[in-house]
Structure formats: C-alpha cells, structure tokens
Amino acid sequence: MHINLTLVIQMAVFAVLIWFTMKFVWPMILGPMQERERRIAQGLAAANKGEEELKQARDGAEAILREARERAGVIVDQAQRSANEILEQARSAATQEGQRLVAAAQQQIELDAARAKEQLRQQVGALAVAAASKLLEREIDAGAHEALLNEFAAQL
Amino acid sequence: MAAAPSQIGGYILEHLTFLTNKPQTTLVNFTVIDYDTVFFSVLLAVLFAGSFYMVARRAAAGTDRVPRGFQSFVEMIVEWVDSQVKDVYHGTNRLIAPLALTIFCWVYLFNFMDLVPVDLLPDIAKSVGLAHLKVVPSTDLNGVFGLSLTVFVLMIFYSIKVKGPLGFLAELTLHPFSSKNKLVQALFVPVNFLLESVTLIARPVSLALRLFGNIFAGEMIFVLLALLTLVHSWAALASLSGWALMLLQAVLTFAWGVFHLLIITIQAFIFMVLTIVYLAMAHEHH
16 A cells, blocks of 8 residues: 555556557547448448339339330230231122122123124024025025025024 | 465565565655556556557558458447447547547456466566566556546546636535525535535545455455465375365356456446546536
C-alpha cells in the first residue's frame, strides 16, 4: 500500500496511450468500418433494386408474350376465316365455271345438232332429187324445181 | 506436514512486494518507483497499441477486403465500445470513445496478468536475480490511481471547458440544496460545496479502489491456493496425500481461474462504463 513515482509514470503512459488510440487507432478502424457498412448497405439496396427490376422486366416480358399470343390467335383466326372465304369463293367460282361450261357444251351440242340436221336435210334433199331424177329417168331442171325440192327438204 | 507460519508469511509477503529501486517506508514517496508495474504497464500498452495499430493500418488500407481473424475481433471490440459510448454520451467529443477503448483493453490486459500462474514470472525473475516481481499492474495502487486520476483530470478539464469556470463552480456550490432566498442560498453554498466535492472526489477513488480490490483479492486467492502444496514441492509426489493436495490445488485454481476470467472482464467493463458516464456528466449542463 504505497503511492510513489509509478503513479506519475502511469498517468503519463496512459495519456500517451489515449493520444495514440485517438489519433492512430480509433478513426482508422471505425472509419473503414463505417465506410464498409455504407457500401454493404448500398450493395443490399442495389440487389433489392435489381430484384425489383428483374421482377418488373419479367412481368413486362410476360405481358408482351401474352399479347403476342393473343395477336397470334387473332391472326390465325383471321387466316382461317380468309382461307374459308377463299375456299368458298373458289368453290363457287368453280361451280359457276362448271355450269358455264355445261351450258356452253349444251349450246354447242344444240348448234352441232342443228347443223347436222341442216346438213342431213340438204343431203336428204339432194338424195331425194337424185332419187327422183333416177326415178323419173330424166333430168329435172334443178333451177325450175329447186323451190319444190327445198319445200320438200324442209318437210323432212 | 503443516508449513511453518514464517514460511507462509514469507511467501505471501513475497507476492505483495514490488520490485522497487529502494524500500518504501512511508505511504507516499515520489522518489520510489515500481519497476515491475511500469514494465508490465508499458509492455501491455505496447501490446494493445501495436496490435490495434496493425489492424487499423490494414483496415485503412482498403475497405474492399473482407475482415477476418484478428481484424474481425478488433472491429468487434471497437464497435461494441462505440455502442457503449453512444448509449451514454450523445455529444461530439471525439476523445471519449478512444479513451473508453483504451481503458477497456488496457485494464483487461492488466487484469489478465492475474491468470498467469502466480509463481511463474516471479520465479523466472528470481532466476535472473530480481528479488520480487508483481506482474499485475491493477494490483498496484499507483497503477489503478494512474488511470482514475487521469480520468479525473479529464473530467475537470471538460467540465470547465464545457460549462466555463463559473459554471463548474456553480455546479459545485448550487446543488443539491438551493433556495430563491439569496441569504439562505448563501448559507447553502458551503454545505453544497462540501457535498459536491466529496461526490466528485469519490469518483476517481471508487473507480481505482473497486478495480484494485477485486483484482488484488483475486490474486490473493491464487496465492492462498498455491500455499496448499507450498512446503511439499516435488516431495509431494512421493505420498498419496501429496497427490491429493496437488489435485485439490489444481482443481480449485482452475475453478477460481474460470470465475476470475469473468471478474477481470466485468471490472474492465465497469471501469470503462463509469469513465464514459463521468465524462458524459462533465459535458452535461444542469
């Protein structure tokens, strides 16, 4: 139990130690720590923000995809409809064409038949004239009896 | 088998004697110096300052690096001290936190010397010709008062700096008793001054003696436990009772050491917290 010079030395050493800690230790440890803390906080905030943005982007992409899908559906529908239309048109056009062709063929047939009839009539006329001339064994004046022959031919 | 009383007394006295330049006979003598206290104080100061400075330099070198190992440990202590200071003191004084860190670490290291086996370093010292060696600076009144008086000086300094000399004087004389009547107030002044000075002076004294008492008592327990096998020395190994005593000493020393680990931490913590509180009070206006 005694007090001596050690006390003074102890106080001096303590004072120097406080000064040293205050000058070289405390700010150089706490400063970087706070700086690091700030950076970690920033990093976390950035990560949160990135996540949020990613979510938004994903939502946006989904919306775009949904819209594209819808539009594709609409386009397919339209295509189907127009294909049906075209098919229908083609069908009706073909039908009409067919009908036209049938009608033309019929007309042709009628025409041919009429022509054949005419030819036949003329040939029958000529045949009749020949037959008659043979029958009469004399020459019929073709010019004088043409009207008569034609009348006869028309009656065939 | 009991040790001779004089042998026991001599052993204990040996552990109470400092390594001084000359024997001290009076309570106060400023020509005497405790070499051991000074040596271990400075050694531990260098240990603390050096290791923390290394970490500080590494920390300041780059904030990109992930702290690990000792750096994490130091940062943990620094942050903990910082939060302790911020709990009590909300001002801008940049001395208080480093002061608190210094006190906690230094006092802790002082106290930790108590856990070095009591005879280890004194025996080594004896082998190189030093008669005595006290390794725990906080069991030296000079060691603990050196801390508390420095804190006391800082308390007074900041009280006067913050409140002005008159404000500090008013704080000492106008509390706790005050009156609107000037005459009564004048009568209260000496009473207040007496009470307040006792309060003020009690702070460094209690700060120092609390630490000193706890660590001194802890060291004394270790010394007393060492007495169990003091007289037997190596001869104890020859008998069963000697083995039993040695085992008992080992178990008790270990148990006390574990408990003391708690005490030295708490004492360092209390010293630090009270210092923060006292300095925070020095900054407060009434």
